[in-house]
Amino acid sequence: MDNVTVRAAGSHDLPALAALWHERMTLLLQFDRRFALAPDAREQWAEAAARWLATPECLIVAAERKADAALVGYAIGWIERAPLGLLPAQMGCISDMHIAAHSHQSGLGRRLLDSLRTWFRQQGVESLTIRAARRLPVEQAFWRALGATEWVDVMWMKL
């Protein structure tokens, strides 16, 4: 997809990133009420993302359409330290990835992943984890096709 540039995101991207994030959460919410959002969630997320942009352990990459400079996808990578006493000492983590609905099937997901992979490699990270929604099998299938395997279930219970 040559009409899209993948680059590191900046603070000027925050409104567009928040809109993409909200689109993803709206999709997730259809499958799982666990993802119900607060009324001002988009603004809150943008504030949090502004902090992440200033964090050396985090990289947000954005996919920008050349024709109109609109963002059509993003991914967030983290360097995570292992819990106390465990190895490996650090791992990469992809906490979020989203491609705008009209840009699916364009190879963008793979390009965003490649961009994060390059950054992870520079940080000395050898393996990574990906957070995928349990009830979105398409999302899991995407990662499985790229060699990822199920590792840990994140579970919850009401009290």
Place this chain on the structure above:
Amino acid sequence: MIRLATVSDVPAISRLWEKLVAYHQALGQDMPAAVPDGAARYGRSLADRLDDNHTRVLVAEVDGQVVGYVLGVVVDLMPEIFEHHAGGFLADIFVEESYRGRGLGRALVRALEDWFRHNGLRYFEWHVASSNKSALAFWEAMGGHSFMVRMRAYIEPKKPDGAR
């Protein structure tokens, strides 16, 4: 008997933690290994946190011996974004193999739930190795739901055994 852990329990809990790590390692090579002095580090950290109001460590004691434990914390999982309020996180739970099937794991979880409720929490989360089928069955029987899966991949594709 389920009771609050004390500093004198830390060596026993550290040994249980070593067994917990070994148990997970036996599930597959992708599970985290312990650093050489991992148990000692874990024990020191635990001892420092026993008086922390946001941490709860409970032990299962049988005939004066600590045979299981659970570690829970109050956490802030971005509640400003989601409707959910602050939640709890069950970080570790382990029961000695020879004492399983007696309801000790369930009792530890229920006691931790009581503490979470006492702290005004409405839910809690925990992680389970996807390859640990008996643990997944245990948690589903307890009323747990899997809502996210953490998948694992390598930055460079893994080479087949023997390949250079």
